[in-house]
Amino acid sequence: MDEQRRHRILMVSDFFYPNFGGVENHIYYLSQCLLKLGHKAVVMTHAYGNRSGVRYMTGGLKVYYLPWRPFLMQNTLPTFYLTLPIIRTILVRERISVVHGHQAFSTLCHEALLHARTMGYKVVFTDHSLYGFADVGSIHMNKVLQFTLADVDQAICVSHTSKENTVLRSGIPPNKVFVIPNAVDTAMFTPAPNRLSCDEIVIVVISRLVYRKGADLLVEVIPEVCRLYSNVRFIVGGDGPKRVRLEEMREKYSLQDRVDMLGAVPHANVRSVLVSGHIFLNSSLTEAFCIAILEAASCGLLTVSTRVGGVPEVLPDDMIVLAKPVPDDMVLAIKKAIYMLPGIDPQAMHQRMKSLYSWPDVAKRTKVVYDRALQCSNQDLMQRLPRYLRCGAWAGKLFCLVMIINYLLWHLLQFFQPSESIEEVPDTPLAQHQHEDMLHNFNEVQDQI
Structure with missing residues (x-):
């Protein structure tokens, strides 16, 4: 596996361990399988209780628990721009190539995708839930999703019903949306050795x-x-x-x-x-x-x-x-x-x-989405602004203003702290070892061909 085919992914969501749920399991198992495939996967979430800072999990998975506390239902308070400095630092330090946000209800996910697109990174979004169209909460969330997905490179939904729902809510072109279902760790969830009696x-x-x-x-x-x-x-x-x-x-x-x-x-x-x-x-x-x-x-x-x-x-x-x-x-x-x-x-x-269902299969299919995202053309701010204008007569202008301010703040940060002054972290020995093994296996296949 050459460097061009090796992805460096930042998984972002407000929902991760020690909290438990479908999104948390999805991010964890997908990251572990990507690590085994030779890619680099890093998770970013908010602090949970005393769990703050950088932690390492099984398989060398690095997790950034940002010093933000949950505001409502494990979501951080929307700040738009206050997360820009720390997200920029993580993206540069980890040499990230793709930012992968999870869950439409995650504030941190939306802000990370906003900042990543401003800085020219490729972004992928996975929607894990269904939302309606009539109640006040859904109308608000759908408009936020329309803003986030206006400039996303690729999107993933966990079912065909979810894809239809996401396309209708956000207006994203259907050809940008992949359907990749969840999976289960069958090694962990095994039947009882003996079949239960049906008397009770x-x-x-x-x-x-x-x-x-x-x-x-x-x-x-x-x-x-x-x-x-x-x-x-x-x-x-x-x-x-x-x-x-x-x-x-x-x-x-x-x-x-x-x-x-x-x-x-x-x-x-x-x-x-x-x-x-x-x-x-x-x-x-x-x-x-x-x-x-x-x-x-x-x-x-x-x-x-x-x-x-x-x-x-x-x-x-x-x-x-x-x-x-x-x-x-x-x-x-x-x-x-x-x-x-x-x-x-x-x-x-x-x-x-x-x-x-298997997580390795999900990881391989997700890797194809990353490949597609990296093939998308790079565009400057002026080329991207028309996408936000199409989000509504008033909302479109507001979204453009948000992006312009974010762009100016990013350049201000670049002036006071150039990216070159941010120290890049070396890959963990485990990640390097996995990459060397993958490269060795790839070379053996090439020799056989």
Whole structure:
């Protein structure tokens, strides 16, 4: 692998470990696989508690925890320009070639892409969620996304439904958007050694207990299923503002012995909870992909899920039962899943998941997107401003003003602290070793040819 084909990627998002979720897992596993492929991957996020500064994770993955505190829902306060000096320093120090932002709701992601484009770096954006078009929050977020993606080189969505949603919300040309699904670490999520008896059927729910994840649906579905089937028990893992409603439901219907409330489940313990059940229940009201379904299927559980967003694209029909996001239809879907249980082979399901989803495959496909981004032509500010003007009669002019001010501030920083005065950090010994191995293997292939 020559230097031109070796990418140096800065992953940026407000959402990363020690916080847990689909975006956090995606960034971590994608970065680890890119490192194994011989590329350089660095993560930038905000501080979490006392975790601030530079940290190293497994595989030599470097993480910059910027000294910014979360403002709302793990997002930093929007500052537009205050993050420019530190982001510029990181980009120069790490000799970054591609900036990869994750999640439309991440303030840090939007600001990093803004500064990176000002400085002439190639930028890629991955959208992990679906948003509406009518409520005030979605209208605001869609306008911000339109601004960010007006000058992005390439974009990635985790499902075809997510791609359609992102294109409609942001106005980005569809030919710039790739669909690369999430994956699952099948080595971590394995079925139980022995198949569970179906004398008592255990339905597992692991989710944030919030409105968007359909916690209110569970309040109505669980009592009805328990009434119909005396041998069904529920395990509910997760925490959130809707947990109180579930506990009230359990008290009201006297289901303390049939509904176990585990609270927040660390990601390392998710597999042990999953393998104790037969059916995984997902009641989300909106979902771009849902990694939790992959983890459950990899553990050999039959999935019952609401038919929303990109969920129908995730699993084959014989591994999932879909329902409308209404209580009656979900109860019917659970009935169907219970009927299907005797024909489910957890080990065979696990092997199918290994062939369907893998993080190394996601990394290879993402590398192609980086290649495409680097092939995009370099343009100066005057050539890029018309893209922002098309974002709206008033918003377009405001976006142009933001970019012009950012451009002037960047040149001011260049004057007081030239890029040449910023010390570049050497690659870690592990990264150098991986690059040498890749180069050696590449040379061997060339010799054979």
